[in-house]
Amino acid sequence: MLKLPIYLDNNATTPMDPRVLEAMIPYFTEKFGNAASRNHPFGWEGEEAVDYAREQVAKLIGADPKEIIFTSGATEGDNLAIKGVFEMYASKGNHIITATTEHKAVLDACKHIEKLGGEVTYLEVKPDGLIDLAQLEAAIKPTTILIAIMYANNEVGVIQPVKEISAIAKRHGVLFFTDGTQAVGKIPVDVNKDGIDLMAFSGHKMYGPKGVGAIYVRRKNPRVKVTAQMDGGGHERGMRSGTLNVPGIVGLGKACELCMLDMEADTKRISAMRDKLENALLKLEEAYVNGSKEHRLPHVSNISFKYVEGEGLMMGFNKNIAVSSGSACTSASLEPSYVLKALGLGDDLAHSSLRFGLGRFTTEDQIDYTIEQVSNTVLKLREMSPLWEMFKEGIDLNSIEWAHH
Amino acid sequence: MAYSEKVIDHYQNPKNVGTLDKSKSNVGTGLVGAPECGDVMRLQIEVDDATGLIKDARFKTFGCGSAIASSSLATEWLKGKTVDEALTIDNMTIVEELNLPPVKIHCSVLAEDAIKAAINDYRVKNGMEALKLDDKVVH
Ligand SMILES: Cc1ncc(COP(=O)(O)O)c(C=O)c1O
Ligand code: FES
Numbered sequence: 001m002l003k004l005p006i007y008l009d010n011n012a013t014t015p016m017d018p019r020v021l022e023a024m025i026p027y028f029t030e031k032f033g034n035a036a037s038r039n040h041p042f043g044w045e046g047e048e049a050v051d052y053a054r055e056q057v058a059k060l061i062g063a064d065p066k067e068i069i070f071t072s073g074a075t076e077g078d079n080l081a082i083k084g085v086f087e088m089y090a091s092k093g094n095h096i097i098t099a100t101t102e103h104k105a106v107l108d109a110c111k112h113i114e115k116l117g118g119e120v121t122y123l124e125v126k127p128d129g130l131i132d133l134a135q136l137e138a139a140i141k142p143t144t145i146l147i148a149i150m151y152a153n154n155e156v157g158v159i160q161p162v163k164e165i166s167a168i169a170k171r172h173g174v175l176f177f178t179d180g181t182q183a184v185g186k187i188p189v190d191v192n193k194d195g196i197d198l199m200a201f202s203g204h205k206m207y208g209p210k211g212v213g214a215i216y217v218r219r220k221n222p223r224v225k226v227t228a229q230m231d232g233g234g235h236e237r238g239m240r241s242g243t244l245n246v247p248g249i250v251g252l253g254k255a256c257e258l259c260m261l262d263m264e265a266d267t268k269r270i271s272a273m274r275d276k277l278e279n280a281l282l283k284l285e286e287a288y289v290n291g292s293k294e295h296r297l298p299h300v301s302n303i304s305f306k307y308v309e310g311e312g313l314m315m316g317f318n319k320n321i322a323v324s325s326g327s328a329c330t331s332a333s334l335e336p337s338y339v340l341k342a343l344g345l346g347d348d349l350a351h352s353s354l355r356f357g358l359g360r361f362t363t364e365d366q367i368d369y370t371i372e373q374v375s376n377t378v379l380k381l382r383e384m385s386p387l388w389e390m391f392k393e394g395i396d397l398n399s400i401e402w403a404h405h
Numbered sequence: 406m407a408y409s410e411k412v413i414d415h416y417q418n419p420k421n422v423g424t425l426d427k428s429k430s431n432v433g434t435g436l437v438g439a440p441e442c443g444d445v446m447r448l449q450i451e452v453d454d455a456t457g458l459i460k461d462a463r464f465k466t467f468g469c470g471s472a473i474a475s476s477s478l479a480t481e482w483l484k485g486k487t488v489d490e491a492l493t494i495d496n497m498t499i500v501e502e503l504n505l506p507p508v509k510i511h512c513s514v515l516a517e518d519a520i521k522a523a524i525n526d527y528r529v530k531n532g533m534e535a536l537k538l539d540d541k542v543v544h
Pocket of ligand 2: 328329330442443444467468469470471472508509511512
């Protein structure tokens with residue numbers, strides 16, 4: 001039996017795996033010790049759990065456990081990496097290179113850096129969402145200290161050429177930070193093979209708990225340091241003060257272990273369902289995939305259904321199917337998605353986009369139902385769309401003088 | 406954000422979707438909004454030459470559920486009114502009837518703009534002067 005509503009918004013957050021919850025539960029009540037309490041068994045128990053989780057996390061990304069710093073999530077990790085490197089390496093330079101399609105946590109941290117007298121280059125992306133490597137290399141100056149480019153994008157799922165980026169960074173003696181939030185646990189990420197110096201990621205995007213994440217900080221070749229952004233007890237090798245969230249960290253560790261265990265099978269199953277969904281929806285006229293199809297996460301599909309507006313479209317099924325849209329109508333700012341616009345989509349196509357994010361718990365019958373519901377709603381709304389009527393009559397929409405507000 | 410029952414009802418069962426023959430002299434057409442803004446509304450009225458009453462009203466809307474509901478409601482209210490009476494339909498009455506939240510007020514403004522644009526089209530076609538429309542847009 002198909003149970004409604006169906007969750008296809010796994011890029012926003014994932015449900016927690018019951019196996020993760022099971023691992024966490026004892027650490028709320030019986031094993032409640034402060035991992036920093038060095039002098040009694042309660043503290044030792046907490047510390048042991050944190051150490052074990054640190055190993056689980058490190059293993060997933062091919063790191064050394066000592067290179068893992070626990071945080072409250074990727075927003076904190078992004079801030080710590082960018083602001084922390086800016087402060088720590090102030091004597092070397094003040095220039096950071098990032099891209100226009102980054103998450104707000106990265107972009108706004110960069111804005112903050114600019115206020116502090118730093119200089120930031122925002123690379124534009126190609127229509128497929130990938131950065132241009134030649135442009136990246138050309139942007140490097142003697143004052144450049146950091147390249148901050150995400151591993152995979154949260155709206156379109158496009159995967160950046162991380163290995164090539166790190167090679168450029170290395171050649172110029174610049175550090176490379178990547179926001180790995182959408183990639184870690186979903187596709188193979190290896191900090192050494194990928195040449196990553198710093199990486200932020202988050203528990204709740206990989207079937208773990210919310211409010212916990214980690215940042216990888218390289219310790220060898222080169223040894224990287226960041227200036228703490230919170231003053232306090234000097235936890236996490238002085239980089240992140242604050243009593244450790246032991247249950248959360250245990251959950252993050254377990255989530256990493258499960259992702260590693262299940263990745264191959266999950267990817268195979270989920271990408272087959274994603275392709276089925278995408279191919280079926282592309283059978284509708286005037287439907288387009290946004291971003292590279294080739295360099296893309298296996299569980300995401302971002303599609304624009306031309307001549308229908310995204311929020312209106314979602315209203316046709318959002319009691320039963322949860323997805324998200326890049327339309328302005330869904331945003332408080334009434335601006336369409338800046339990521340889609342950075343890909344060169346016209347505002348009209350950005351308004352017409354839906355993001356489908358599949359996950360570990362997505363089933364085939366959910367996909368069949370979604371195909372049927374979305375297709376029917378697109379067809380119904382097109383019958384109601386003046387733009388669709390004009391398109392069908394062969395009227396060039398660009399020839400009309402619209403009253404812009 | 407949850408929609409009001411009335412918005413959902415208009416969305417699921419929109420009233421008066423369709424197209425009137427815009428070449429007829431007793432049909433007024435208003436096309437407002439822009440694809441770039443995420444909303445385009447086309448509203449049409451057909452006036453009975455003998456009685457001066459609006460005997461049919463049709464819409465097509467590209468936009469969110471509130472925009473669709475606002476235009477659907479507008480067509481219902483237009484039918485049976487004289488052209489002058491139709492001019493009194495105010496966006497805030499639509500907001501109240503549909504229980505629209507503040508971020509969706511501009512969808513109702515669009516409906517009011519569409520009504521006025523349709524009326525002006527009808528007026529110009531029939532040798533009357535176009536009315537000056539005050540800008541009410543809150544975008
Ligand atoms: C790419 C990316 N970076 C950062 C974040 C923020 O993560 P968190 O919710 O853990 O702070 C998200 C989640 O929305 C994301 O998708
Ligand atoms: S049409 Fe964009 S919010 Fe209503």
